Amino acid sequence: MYDKGKVITGLAIFFLVFTFPFWSNIGKTAPMPERSLDTPVLQEMAREAGLDLEQALKEGAINCVEDKDYIVSQHMHLLNLWRDSVVRSGNRMYAGAFGKRHEMSLSKSCMNCHSNKKDFCDRCHNYMNVNPYCWDCHLTPEQMGTASDAEVKQ
């Protein structure tokens, strides 16, 4: 191999620069954010079940429209399916996993329980650096006038 020294030095420098984002961030992992489920509507649902919120969530006394794991990993997909169903076929009701019928509406169903957009949606979306364009058109709980008290104060 000609110019062995130069080639290997060059490759080494390239490798260092290329992997800069990885080694410069070693040990600086940002902690995974915890989403908050503490909203007036969910508190009320727990009270109706005769439990406090944490217990009610743990025991499955209050549920989302689908299983929690499915919602955490697939909520964006579910929202797309809801959108197509409502907009294209005019079917607005959804048979939930826990025996209830829900209106397929981001503002009226999802955000009714999760009125704390900043502590529920935004925490994870900011962490993951995703910018869904929902709120360009749809109204936030604040704009709907249904935001939880803590949200309004912020």
Place this chain on the structure above:
Amino acid sequence: MSATRREFLKIAGIAAAAGAAATPAFASFIPGNILWPRGESKRDEAYTAKRWAMVIDLAKLDQKVVETVREACHAAHNVPDFLKVAGMGAGEAKRSEIKWIWPAKYESAFPNDMNEHMSANVTQRPVLVMCNHCDNPSCVRVCPTKATFQRADGLVLMDYHRCIGCRFCMAACPYGSRSFNWYDPRDAKDPKTLVGGRAVDPGFPTRTKGVVEKCNFCAERLARGEAPACVAACKNNEMVFGDLSDPESPARRLLRERYSVRRKPEMGTGPQVYYVI
């Protein structure tokens, strides 16, 4: 590099086997139950029809009715009012205006139905014009993303999520029923207010900069068993809606009793807003 036929077939066979074996491995990365998990349905109280249509009684329209209807529609659908923006030139305000239902002169609404010496009672009245929810909608044919589409019950609707703002539909519509959002319809300073000062109605989303919008025949109100906002705002049956496939619907009854015209039927779009004279 050269390979014999036998070598080539061997490699191809191994690659195919590896591909077949890898498919389930890749599939395991996709979380289960990704497809439509449950059933969807209409609300029990929803209005349904085989063919929706609107009938407008021209003899009953006057300035007051027109204003009431327009305000009811635009308030229910969060339509901004650029004509009320201070500091915007008249030309630009007019170009930016968003219109779902609006008054037109008889001669512009029905350019081919103008005869000489017509009764002023017909030609001098305001005509309420809106999207005609055509049977053969030219906007749907030209839309490159299927953002605008025709539903089975005849309504021509928009999926704003898909609209890329190319405005082909605006060029294709012979009725000027579509408006483009040159600006964000929300007031930049106050997110609870629309441009022009109207408060945002929490019951309906706004649109965003860069999409086309138009009348949706109040699909969202029909879905919960309510008459369209314009019809509901009419005190004296100036506007009537109904199922054209049902001979006893209010729309069919009115069409049976009175002489009716449609806007530019010669364009072949099959408009489904009827005007009785």
